[in-house]
Amino acid sequence: MNIEVNQFNGPCNCGREHRIEVKDIMISSRAAEALYESMKNGALSGYRRPMIICDENTKAAASGKLSKVWQLCAELVLSPVNLHADNHGVDRVHQAFGEMGAGADISGREGAGFLEKTGVSRADAGRQAGNAGGEPDLLLAVGSGTVHDLTRYIAHEKGIPFVSVPTAASVDGFVSTVAAMTWFGMKKTLPAVAPAYVYADTDIFSRAPWRLTASGVSDLLGKYVALADWRIVHEVTGEYICERICLMEEDAMEAVCQCMDGLKAGEADAYEKLMYALLLSGLAMQMIGNSRPASCAEHHVSHLWEMEVINDHVDALHGEKVSIGTVLNIGLYKRIAAAIRAGKCRVKPYGGLELELLKQTFGTKGLYDATMEENTPDPMLQVDPERLAEKLPRIAGIIEALPSEQEIVELLRRGDCVYDVKQIGLTEEIIPLTMRLSPYVRNRLSFNRIRKMLEY
Ligand SMILES: [Zn+2]
Ligand SMILES: [Zn+2]
Structure with a gap:
């Protein structure tokens, strides 16, 4: 299917006027062939120095089906060991660019001290003829989230386009315009570019x-919380919202609920629906x-754990941390909604940023200043106590429309997804501090942050 x-x-x-940067999206078992055609004779044929960015695992998964594409490109194969969307990952890609830019025959040459290899395949040497020594003019992200975040960041920095070739239906960020990166220990959303094209080959990602x-x-499934937060904040502060975009996210969630059994049965059609839903998001x-x-x-829960200020390294995938964050927040929101309906929730004056707590946590990792910067201005200053009190019934209504904690857990279980902190090596003791601290990782208002003005 095409979107x-x-x-x-x-x-x-x-x-507002919405603008989509991606030009075309193809989800099909013919996508690899279509990408080759485009590079050979179509819209992508004008690029002389295309380079694939992948890691050893995603190369193994995709290079067979993409063999003809591979022959047209240089490749940067990153080691998956400790590969993250962070400043180290960017350094590794920079080094590869430096090697290509340095000219000479770079085929198969190993980066000094790096596991990664850059190389130009010889099969289509003609394409590179006369162009050796130039940096890539087109990037192909062949991988999942990390490879995409690194590629979109570099593509933005170098001012060149990139093509997305997802190797797993693992995140919704393939077509995002921003890169979620850990930058010197701090989780940041950095400017980046969206892919010009997405070629999602079913035979690869399924x-x-x-x-x-x-x-x-x-x-x-995390969108349940994200959308409820957006709607609540819109009620409380008047923040911009677009119902059409909310509906797109709801369509995506609906699609994933419907394809769950098909996914487990390995049906190609169900995988295409999941990829469609991720790209729609x-x-x-x-x-x-x-x-x-x-x-x-x-997502704030996931980001907090990735910053490792109250926990050791958590060996879990992005979605795994997000789903636990979803369960925890839905549980909390439902309890507050019940308190609102029971007349037991009232607005209290805002106490400001919890400076001592931030020092004792983010501060121990040298992230206090960065956290303060992220929280300036304090988004809570947009919350007017009177308006918040007035909106409590509306807020309860938005939360009541969400599935219950049990229903979400049930959905996640059906998909063999993670839903409990213990499944990723954490203990329940971490939950209260996680919920109190996670709103500070981003300057984006959530209901979990607004609750700092609520007594219930
Ligand atoms: Zn996500
Ligand atoms: Zn709109």
Whole structure:
């Protein structure tokens, strides 16, 4: 299937004009062939120095089906060991660019001291003829989330386009315009570019390890919390919202709920629906240029754990941490909604940033200043206590529309997804501090943050 991206372009009832940067999206078992055609004779044929960025695992998964594409490209094969979307990962890609830019025959040459290899395949030497010594003019991200975040960041930095070739239906960020990176220990959303094209080949991504697919399902189910947060904040502060974008996210969640059994049965059609849903969620972000529709309190939990300020390294995938964040926030929100309905929730004066706590936690990792910077201005200053009190019944209504904690856990279980801290090596003791601290990782208002003004 193709996603007709132009339908999302143009003026909208929300008062804004939405703009989609990705030109075309193809989800099909013919995608690898179509990409080759485009590079050989189509829209991508003008690029002389295309380079694939992948890691050893994603190369193994994709280079067979993409063999003809591979022959047209230089390759940067990153070692998957400790590969993250962070400043170290970017350094590794920079080094490879440096080697290509240095000219000479770089075929198969090993980077000094690096496991990674860069190389130009010789099979289509003609393409590179006369161009040796130039940096890549087109990047192909062949991988899942990390490879995409690194590629989109570098493509933005170098001012060149990139093509997305997802090797697993594992995250919704393939078409995102921003890169979620850990930058010197701090989780940041850095400016980047969306792919010009997405070629998602079903034969590749449907054969990814189940854990990756489950992570994609989890990332999508997190939208329950993200959308509730957006709607609540819109009520409380008047923050911009687009109902059409909310509906796109809801369609994506609906699609994933419907395809769950098919996924487990290994049906290609179900995998295509999941990939479609993930890309739709990514397009929703692209429409407003940030991750507001797809990421809030549930992602903050994931980001906090990735910063390792109250826990050791957690060996879990993005979606796995997000799904636990989803369960924890839904449970909390439901309890507050019940308190509102029982007349037991009242607004209290805002106490400001919890400076002591931030020092004792982020401070021990040298992240106090960066955290303060992230929280300036304090987003809570937009919350007017009177308006918040007035909106409590509306907030309860938004939360009541969400599935219950049990229902979410049940959905996640059905997909063999993670839903409990113990499954990723944490203990329940970490939950209260996680919920108190996670809103500070981003300057984005969530209901979990607003609750700092609530007594219940
Ligand atoms: Zn809109
Ligand atoms: Zn996500």
